[in-house]
Every structure is written in structure tokens, then in C-alpha cells.
Amino acid sequence: MLSNTIDHKESSEQETVAKTVDLYKAALKKSNPAPNLFVLNEAAISRFTELGFPARKHEMFTFIDTRKLEEAEFRLANDYDTNADIPGDDVEKHIVLADGVLSPLQPYVAGNDKNVLVTPLPKALANHTLRDMLLASVNNETDAFAALGTAFIKDGVVVEILPDTKATMPIKITLHTNKGPVITAPLVVVKAGARSRLQVVVEETGGGESSFMNANIHFILEDGATLEYLLSQGGGCDSWSFIKHHVTQKKESRFSAVCAFTGSGITRNSIDARLIGDDAKFSLRSTSLLLDKDQAHFHVRVNHEAKNCESYQLFKNVVTDSGRVSVDTTVAVGNGASLSKSDQLVNNLLLTENGRADVKPNLTILNDDVKCAHGATTGKLDEEQVAYMKSRGIDEASSKRALVTGFLNVALSVPDFKCPLEPIKQKLLARMEKANA
Amino acid sequence: MLKIKNLKAAINGKEIIKGISLTVNSGETHSIMGPNGSGKSTLSKVLAGDPSCEILGGSVTFNGVNLFDLEPEERALAGLFLAYQYPVEIPGLSNREFLRMAYNAKLSNEGAEEVDPIDFDEILNEKMQTLGMGEKFRERSVNAGFSGGEKKKNEILQMAILQPALSILDEIDSGLDIDALRVVADGVNKLKNDKNALIVITHYQRLLDYIKPDFVHVLSEGKIVASGTSELAKRLEARGYNDIAVLV
Numbered sequence: 001m002l003s004n005t006i007d008h009k010e011s012s013e014q015e016t017v018a019k020t021v022d023l024y025k026a027a028l029k030k031s032n033p034a035p036n037l038f039v040l041n042e043a044a045i046s047r048f049t050e051l052g053f054p055a056r057k058h059e060m061f062t063f064i065d066t067r068k069l070e071e072a073e074f075r076l077a078n079d080y081d082t083n084a085d086i087p088g089d090d091v092e093k094h095i096v097l098a099d100g101v102l103s104p105l106q107p108y109v110a111g112n113d114k115n116v117l118v119t120p121l122p123k124a125l126a127n128h129t130l131r132d133m134l135l136a137s138v139n140n141e142t143d144a145f146a147a148l149g150t151a152f153i154k155d156g157v158v159v160e161i162l163p164d165t166k167a168t169m170p171i172k173i174t175l176h177t178n179k180g181p182v183i184t185a186p187l188v189v190v191k192a193g194a195r196s197r198l199q200v201v202v203e204e205t206g207g208g209e210s211s212f213m214n215a216n217i218h219f220i221l222e223d224g225a226t227l228e229y230l231l232s233q234g235g236g237c238d239s240w241s242f243i244k245h246h247v248t249q250k251k252e253s254r255f256s257a258v259c260a261f262t263g264s265g266i267t268r269n270s271i272d273a274r275l276i277g278d279d280a281k282f283s284l285r286s287t288s289l290l291l292d293k294d295q296a297h298f299h300v301r302v303n304h305e306a307k308n309c310e311s312y313q314l315f316k317n318v319v320t321d322s323g324r325v326s327v328d329t330t331v332a333v334g335n336g337a338s339l340s341k342s343d344q345l346v347n348n349l350l351l352t353e354n355g356r357a358d359v360k361p362n363l364t365i366l367n368d369d370v371k372c373a374h375g376a377t378t379g380k381l382d383e384e385q386v387a388y389m390k391s392r393g394i395d396e397a398s399s400k401r402a403l404v405t406g407f408l409n410v411a412l413s414v415p416d417f418k419c420p421l422e423p424i425k426q427k428l429l430a431r432m433e434k435a436n437a
Numbered sequence: 438m439l440k441i442k443n444l445k446a447a448i449n450g451k452e453i454i455k456g457i458s459l460t461v462n463s464g465e466t467h468s469i470m471g472p473n474g475s476g477k478s479t480l481s482k483v484l485a486g487d488p489s490c491e492i493l494g495g496s497v498t499f500n501g502v503n504l505f506d507l508e509p510e511e512r513a514l515a516g517l518f519l520a521y522q523y524p525v526e527i528p529g530l531s532n533r534e535f536l537r538m539a540y541n542a543k544l545s546n547e548g549a550e551e552v553d554p555i556d557f558d559e560i561l562n563e564k565m566q567t568l569g570m571g572e573k574f575r576e577r578s579v580n581a582g583f584s585g586g587e588k589k590k591n592e593i594l595q596m597a598i599l600q601p602a603l604s605i606l607d608e609i610d611s612g613l614d615i616d617a618l619r620v621v622a623d624g625v626n627k628l629k630n631d632k633n634a635l636i637v638i639t640h641y642q643r644l645l646d647y648i649k650p651d652f653v654h655v656l657s658e659g660k661i662v663a664s665g666t667s668e669l670a671k672r673l674e675a676r677g678y679n680d681i682a683v684l685v
Contacts, residue, residue: 383488388525391485392539392595393513393546402538406529406578413529 016053016070021045024151027076031154036125043138044150051144060143063326063358064268064297069240074212076152077182090172094203097186098176101155115165116198121156121187130158130189137218137246143270143299146244149185149214156187159200163193163222170199170230170419175215177235179208189218192225192253199228199419204263207235218246221253223277228256230419232427234263234294242268251277251306258414261288262427266295273302275309275337282311287411287424289404289431290323290355300329304337304370315346316411318404319355320435330362333370340367344374349381349407401432438463438634439484439603444495445659446483452493453479455659461603464631468645469638470670471656472678477638478522480656481607485519486512500602513539514546516602520592520609527579532591535579536561536598543599564597568624586617593624600628605636610644622647642674 024045033041053070054061077099095118096103102120125131134150141147159171175186192198207213213235221227235241241263249255259269273282288296302311317325331342348357361374381403389399408428412421439461446454453476461467471477483490484497486509497504499517507515527535533554540560541551552560558575565574570590580588589609596604606625610618625648629635637648645653645667653670655663657678663669 382525384525385527387487387509388521388527389535389538390508390510391513391519391521392535392599393510393542394538395510395542398538398542402530402534403527406527409529410578 013053013055013070017049020053020148021049023076027152033154034122034125036131037122037153040125040131040134040138041151041153043135044141044147044153047138047141048144048147048151051142051147054144060299060328062360063324063328064266064295069212072181072210072212072240074181074183074210077178077184094172094174095157095159096174096176097155097157097188099178099182100153100184100186102157113168115162115196116167116171117160117162118171119158119160121153121158121189124158124189133220134189134218143244143272145214145242145268146216146270149216149242149244150187152183152185152214153187153216154185156189158189158191160191161193161196161198164195165193166197167199170201172201172203175202175204175213177204177206177208177211177213177239179206179211181210181212183212183214186213186215187217188215189220190227191220192222192227194222195224196222197226199230201230201232201419203232204235204241207239207241207263207265209236209238210240211235212240213242215243216246217243219248219255221247221249221255221280223251224253225250226254226256228417228419229258230421230424231257231259231269232262232424233259233267233269234261234296235265237264237292239263239265240267241265243270245269245271245273247271247273247282249273249275249277249280249282252279253277254281256283256414256417257285258412258417258419258421258424259284259286260412260424260428261290261294261296262424262431264292264294266297268297268299270299271301273300273311274305275303275311276305278307278309280306280309282309284313285411285414286315286317287408287428288317288325289408289428289435290317290319290321290325291431291435292321293323295324297325298327298329300327302331302342304331304333304340304342306337308339309337310340311342313344314411315348316408317347317357318349318351318408319357320351322352322354324356326358326360327376328360328362330364331372331374332364333367333372335366338367338369340370340372342370342372346376347407348376348378349404350378351380351404397436401436405429405432438500440496440498442496444480444483444497445493446479447491447493448479448489450491453659454483456495457656457659457661459654459661461634461636463602463634465652466629466635466637466648466650468650468653468667468670469636469656470640470653470673472640475656476659477656478607481519481605481636481638484512484517484605485509510542513599513601514543518596518599518601518604520589520596520604520606522608522611524580524588524592526581526583528581530579531576532579533558533561533575536595539595540598561598564594567627568594568597569620570594585612586614586621589613589617589621590624593621593628597624597628601633603634603636604628605638607638608640609637610639610641618644619647642670645670
């Protein structure tokens with residue numbers, strides 16, 4: 001659709017912003033978005049302009065060298081060929097956003113579960129409550145890339161489960177990025193009605209060399225809703241994948257997420273969770289196996305804004321070769337959030353001297369009656385564990401492989417989690433084989 | 438089966454084992470007793486091939502093979518098993534998978550075909566039933582979150598799966614209550630036969646009420662200072678380790 005490129009090798013941040021805005025304007029001319037989407041795009045580019053292009057000195061991007069993105073020559077993705085093959089098992093049963101554009105909904109997805117409504121974003125935005133919610137989110141955005149993603153949205157999907165219902169099976173969403181140096185911006189909104197129960201699986205596929213997927217995913221949990229979320233993130237070699245999650249939890253809701261880095265390239269997983277209703281519970285387990293020059297960066301902020309809320313975070317990262325991981329996580333307990341409980345634990349395994357792990361756990365507590373803990377470890381494989389396995393006749397290589405797998409599996413051991421974890425385990429095993437090779 | 442001649446060994450540059458000689462034959466159960474710091478656990482570590490141990494002198498042969506020529510995993514494959522005093526926890530690795538890996542390593546070493554998970558489950562179930570272990574042990578991570586008694590039981594389960602020629606039980610009674618001690622000891626006794634051998638390391642005579650030794654050796658300051666039958670253990674129990682000089 002567009003041949004414009006971002007080529008800013010010598011440009012300043014301000015010039016980068018200006019050129020990005022130019023690219024945005026050119027994109028608008030070509031795509032001619034629906035009025036409701038246009039309002040969102042405009043608000044987002046305005047917010048991006050206010051925030052500026054994040055340099056490395058920006059606290060939110062301390063561990064990512066954004067200059068590489070600044071220097072990259074991206075073009076906007078063409079509308080995706082809906083006849084093209086999307087990798088993955090049973091992909092016909094998935095909701096597919098290819099290069100940010102929603103593929104025609106297959107009957108299996110569209111009509112499988114009467115309690116689950118799947119609506120294309122432009123149509124869903126006719127509901128002004130949703131539009132206003134997204135606008136408010138953009139106007140309060142502090143993450144420039146999340147704002148940029150919303151500015152470039154051409155399409156998206158809204159999944160809603162009705163109150164007092166249970167989904168019969170997980171909703172699977174594939175975010176596919178085409179080959180080449182394209183920039184895509186998919187948007188997903190998941191609304192869980194009061195006392196509903198839903199599982200959502202998001203899988204990233206494709207992501208050719210130097211592609212940049214910049215996605216926004218919103219979860220809104222009404223009173224008593226339970227939502228389980230499984231993310232498989234990472235594109236192809238040298239690709240960039242940024243996902244900003246916006247989680248809003250009302251009274252007695254339960255959000256349980258398992259995130260796995262299973263692809264390649266540079267990923268950023270940002271989660272901004274607001275526990276605004278009493279007795280809400282948030283849980284995040286994350287596991288990453290980094291090979292070659294892979295990078296996985298996590299930026300998490302959990303805001304306890306109501307009473308008696310709980311949050312739990314566990315990160316298990318394995319770094320090999322020249323991989324790099326960072327975890328920047330904050331739990332903020334507000335003034336009125338008494339009886340809050342939170343746990344943050346980050347465990348990194350550094351298997352090579354060239355690997356790197358940065359951890360920045362933070363607690364901001366404005367209430368006296370809370371129980372919050374955080375901890376982080378970074379180290380090599382436990383020699384005692386290796387020795388124990390060898391004492392049972394298991395050779396060193398197999399022992400180490402099993403120990404690394406076990407280390408990662410800890411984050412995948414979630415009691416009563418209904419999303420299918422086995423494919424994630426298989427992907428991690430395949431990556432382990434690659435590491436051994 | 439096992440011949441130790443004038444073994445001397447150190448940990449962190451400090452000589453702990455100062456000349457031990459001991460012969461263990463098939464079908465025998467030997468108990469090694471002694472006070473804290475006498476070198477009991479160091480002896481077990483030396484035999485298992487713990488890299489923290491430095492051999493200063495002497496020799497050890499296991500079924501005619503120089504033990505020091507074998508890596509720790511090769512010693513295990515040759516039939517030597519150490520039941521740890523403090524079994525290591527491995528979060529995330531299921532007991533079932535760990536045991537299957539160990540069992541398949543043994544089969545592979547013997548030139549036999551490895552077993553798949555389904556076939557292995559049958560073997561595992563049988564052993565667990567024999568030892569009175571609940572199904573929860575199968576899926577739980579290796580020793581992670583286990584009580585002291587459960588960890589020791591799990592060591593015996595490994596022993597049952599691998600059926601080693603020589604088992605060294607390093608203070609398997611430590612941290613066990615009376616009932617757990619009986620269960621663990623029963624498990625060991627079920628595995629004992631005239632083709633294998635046991636070295637039971639303990640502080641207390643009480644364990645030997647359950648696992649009857651053919652020989653009892655008293656270790657003090659890195660040397661065996663007395664050897665005898667189970668009567669020796671009873672005398673130790675009555676007089677304490679402070680009176681070892683009387684035994685010598």
C-alpha cells in the first residue's frame with residue numbers, strides 16, 4: 001500500500017517523531033479508515049507525539065536499544081493476502097490477524113459458541129462505550145510504542161463472552177506478520193462478562209527479517225469473571241515483536257496468564273494491569289528460552305487500586321549464546337488498597353558468558369496493611385543438581401538439558417489452567433534441541 | 438565386590454579420610470558408624486565420585502574395576518548407588534521423567550532397548566506399590582517440597598528402579614520419625630538379596646534394628662578403629678562415641 005520508509009540513521013528523536021507522523025498521514029490517505037477508527041488513530045498519534053520516540057535513556061526502555069528501531073527501514077504492510085498459508089495447527093479454527101488485518105472469520109470461529117461474540121473492530125467501535133474506553137486508554141498511555149501501535153491500527157477484533165456463561169473451548173487468536181521489513185499493528189479486545197469464564201490463546205507467527213509487530217491487547221474483566229490467557233510470543237530471526245497488554249479487573253475477577261517466548265528476534269511484553277475491584281486476583285507466569293541473539297524484555301506494572309487484591313508474578317528465563325533478557329516489574333499498592341498481597345519472583349539461568357540478564361523489581365506501597373514480597377536470582381545451573389542426576393547414571397548433557405527444561409516448566413505448572421500448555425512445552429523442547437545443535 | 442585399600446582423601450585441602458581399608462562382598466550388609474566429622478559421609482562421596490573430593494592415596498576397586506577411572510555417571514551405570522543424606526531438589530522435573538531417564542540410561546548401558554513412558558509407568562507403579570508410595574510421587578517434581586521422610590523414601594524408590602549392585606545409604610535415618618524409619622527400612626530390606634550389597638552409614642543403632650548388618654565398623658578421625666558384628670553397635674549405643682578408645 002505504501003512505499004514510504006522510516007530511514008533515520010542520523011536523525012534526532014524529534015526528527016524521528018516528525019517522520020513517523022508523516023508516515024502515519026500517508027497511511028491514512030491510503031487506508032481511509034472508518035470515522036470511529038480514525039478518531040482512535042488520531043488520538044494515538046497525538047499521544048505518541050507528546051511522549052516522543054523512546055530513547056534508551058527513557059526509564060521504560062532502559063534495557064532495549066531502540067536506536068535499532070529508529071534506524072530500521074520499515075514499510076507499512078500491504079493488506080494481507082488472505083489466501084496465503086498461516087502456519088499452525090487447526091488454524092482454520094483461529095481468529096487470524098494477518099499484518100494487522102482481520103481475516104474473514106471462519107464459520108467455526110464465528111458461530112461455534114453462542115456465548116462468545118467475535119466482532120471486527122470497526123464494527124465493534126460503533127459501540128461508543130468501547131470506543132471511549134480505548135480513547136481513554138490512549139489518552140492515558142505512557143508507553144510511546146503502545147500509542148504508536150494504536151495510531152497505525154487498520155483493523156482488529158473484539159471478543160466478548162456473555163455474563164454468567166462459560167466458553168466451551170479456548171478462543172485462539174493468531175497474530176501473523178508477513179515477511180519483509182513491514183510494520184504491523186494488530187489490536188485485540190477481550191471482554192469477559194460478569195461471572196463468565198473464558199480461555200484465550202494468542203500465538204504469534206511469521207515475522208520475517210526485520211519485521212516489527214506492535215500490538216495492543218486489552219482485557220476487561222467484569223465482576224467475578226475468570227480469564228485464562230496463554231501467549232506464545234516471538235517472530236522470526238531479527239524481527240521485532242512488541243505487545244502491550246492492558247488488563248482491567250473488577251471485583252472478584254481472576255486473570256491468570258502464562259507467557260512464553262517461543263520464537264526468535266527481539267520481543268517486548270508489556271503488561272499494565274489495574275486491579276480496580278475488591279478481591280481481584282492477578283497472576284502472571286512467564287518462561288523464556290533465548291538462543292543466538294534473541295532478546296526478551298518484560299515491563300510489567302500491576303496497580304492494586306482496591307481492597308484485598310492479590311497479584312503473583314513468576315519469571316523463569318534461560319539465556320544462552322548472546323541472548324539478553326530484562327525484567328522490569330513494579331507492583332504499586334494504592335492508598336486505599338488495604339490487605340493487598342503481592343509476590344514477584346524472577347529467576348534467570350545464564351548458560352553462557354556472553355548472555356545477559358537485567359532485573360529491576362520494584363514495589364511502591366502507599367498503604368500500611370499489605371503483604372508484598374519480591375526476589376530475584378541470576379546464576380548458572382546448580383552443580384549439585386547436575387551431580388545428583390549424574391549419580392543416577394544420566395550423562396552430563398542429558399542432565400543439563402533436563403534441568404533447563406525443568407527450570408522452564410516451573411512457570412508452566414499452573415494448577416487447573418485450562419489453556420493447552422503442551423504445545424508450548426513442545427516448542428520449548430524444539431528450541432532446546434536447537435540449542436544443543 | 439568392593440575393595441578399599443588404605444584410602445586417603447581430602448575436601449577443600451583438608452584430609453578427612455586417613456587410611457581406610459574395607460572389603461564388601463555380594464550379599465553382605467555393612468554398617469559404618471561414627472561421630473560427627475569422622476568421615477562417614479566423605480567416604481560415601483568419594484565412592485560416588487563427588488568432584489569436591491580429592492583422592493590423596495590408596496585404591497578402590499568395584500567388581501575388579503578401578504573406581505577412580507570412572508566418572509560419577511559411569512559408577513552409577515556400573516551398579517553403585519548412593520542414597521543421599523540430603524537428597525537434592527529439582528523443581529520442574531517430574532519424578533517420573535527423572536526416573537525414566539535414569540532407568541533408560543541403565544538399559545542403554547546394558548545394550549537393551551529403552552522403554553517408552555507407558556511401559557515405564559508399569560514398572561514404576563509396581564515399585565511404588567511395593568514401597569507403599571502414593572501416586573502423587575509420580576508427577577511431583579524430584580524431591581521438591583517433599584518432607585524429610587518422603588525424600589528418603591524417594592531415594593529408596595530410585596534404588597528399587599535401578600537395582601544397583603552396591604547401595605550406600607548415607608544416614609537415611611536422619612530426620613525420620615519412627616514410623617517413617619520403619620517404612621524406609623522395610624523398603625531397603627525388600628530390595629536386599631544375596632547378589633547385592635549394602636553399606637549403611639548411620640549415627641544410631643536404632644536403624645540397625647531394622648536393617649540387620651553383617652558387619653559393623655566404627656569410623657573415627659578418618660580411620661576404621663573397630664569392626665565387629667551388630668553387638669558392636671549396641672555397645673556404642675550404650676557407651677556413646679566418647680568412649681571409642683575402649684572399643685579399639
